[in-house]
Structures are given as structure tokens and as C-alpha cells.
Amino acid sequence: MQSTAIAISRRQITGGDIMHIPDGFISTPVAAAGCVIAAGCVAYSVKATNKRLGEKQIPLMGVLAAFIFAAQMLNFPIAGGTSGHLIGAALAAILLGPWAGILIMACVLVVQCLIFQDGGLFALGANVINMGVLACLVSYYSYRAGVSVFGGGRRGTLVMGGLAAWLSVVVASVACAFELAISGTVPLRVTLPAMAGIHALIGVGEGAITAAVFALVMATRGDLLQLKGV
């Protein structure tokens, strides 16, 4: 009970409490497996990015990471006294390709964990898998598939970008539900509908913000959307 009190008072103090998986929610084996898998994915991302990174993409990576960090602090209210916040993986993955996107998300999550105590140290791997690896791959490939089927004009980019962003949030939340279930924290039949349901709403915010940023990029530097993905 004491930690519940701490959790509640912490939220009251901070005003904008964002929360990645903290330590204690997932078991040691799940956390350890998560760290190993995440490290492998990040290592591959470094290799893939290393090969294909262009000059223009260097500052774009930096400013996207900065924007994603800042925007993640801005929790927006959704239904029933709950809030959500941007993940940003779709934004990064669609603009820069999935591998550079994973690197950006991993950097953001590591800084949030080490400096801001957001997301547990041992749960870092799971957080990187959910909001980095899975969210980037899902949003990138669903966006690509959508654009190749429905066309990638201005409207196609905005609509497909928004839908891909929505999907990435739901997939990340489903992955989290599985990790909680495998850990024995809470059964899948309890968390899966709850996590997917609430994140289907939060994902609407993610989709709207992603589409809005794409519209802003198109209006100012449309060429950035045409860059070859990393």
C-alpha cells in the first residue's frame, strides 16, 4: 500500500506524469530477455543506419528525437480521467526509416530512464522493444503498404501516416500486455482488452499529432518526406 501512496503522491506533485513500464511490473526473466532482444535490435539498427545515413538526415535525427522527447511530456486527456501521450515512433520511422527510428526511440527511452527515472532500468529492454522496435517496424511497414495500395499523395501521406501511428500505439500496448501476462503479473484476458482498449483511444491522439507534424513538414520542407529511408 505504501508504494501506491507514493505513486499517487508522485502524480500529484509532478502534474504531468508519464509512465513507461516501471521495475516490478515484469518478472526478472522477462526483463532480462527483453534487454537481450532489445540490445540485438539496437545493434542491428546501428549497423543498418551506419550504412545508409545521408548528410541531410543527421540534423533531422537530432531534431526529431528532441521533439519526440518534448512531446512525450505533454500528456493529453482522453476519456475517463485518463491521459495519453505521444510515442513518436511512427513519426521517426516514416520520416527516417525503421532502423534510424529505432535508434532515436532507444536514445529517448535511455535518457528518460537514466535521467528522469521514467521507465525501470531493468524494464528498459521491454520498453525499447514495445515503443522502439515494434512501434517503428509496425508503423513503417503499415505506412508503406498503405501508400502503395492507396497512393501516396498529400492526402495519402497524412491519412496513412495517422493510421500507421494509431496501429503502432495499439501494437505496443498489446506487447506490453503480453509481457505483463508472461511475467505472471496479471492474466492476459484481464489486461489485453484493457490495454488495447485504452490505447486505441490514445492512438487517435498519436495519429492526429503524427499527421499534423507531417502536414507541417510538407508545408515547410516537403523534400524531407521524400528522403530515402534508413
Add this chain to the structure above:
Amino acid sequence: MKLKWWHGALLFALFVALLSPLASSAPDGLERVAEDKGFIERAHDAFFRVVPDYVMPGVSNEAVATILAGVIGTLIIFGIVYGLARLLKARNET
């Protein structure tokens, strides 16, 4: 030094960080589910504290402390990712 497009983009990110005190204080998706399904008390705090919960320690005004944490974090992230990208680019040219 000539201003480039990404200087504006970085300023935009810093502007977003300035808005951080306006964030909703309601629990987020995972926290809400953890409270509803009764496993929130399993969370334990980190054994180290640097800038916990996006509030700069030692600053009494909460909004200012949040903005400071946000702006510093935004700059740190920019520096790390920009530096990493430069490093990767330099490596692929050699």
C-alpha cells in the same frame, strides 16, 4: 552562422518543452490499467534519482522546475542523437 531549417525545428521542440506544465496530470494508459487491475503497487521506484518525474530538483516553482527539466532533456537528447548520427556518418565514409 547561417540559420538552417533544423535550427527552427529545434526551437519548435524547445517551444513544445515550454508547454510541459500544461500536460494533463491524469494517469496515462498503462498507469490507469495498473490501478484498475490492482497491480500498481508492484511498481518500485528507481534506486537512483537524477531528475525524477521531470521536475528539476531544488526549484520551488513547480511549473519552472518542469520547464527546466523539459528544456534540459530536449537539449540533451538532441545532443546525443545528433552526435550519434554524426559518428555513424563519419564511420561510413571511412
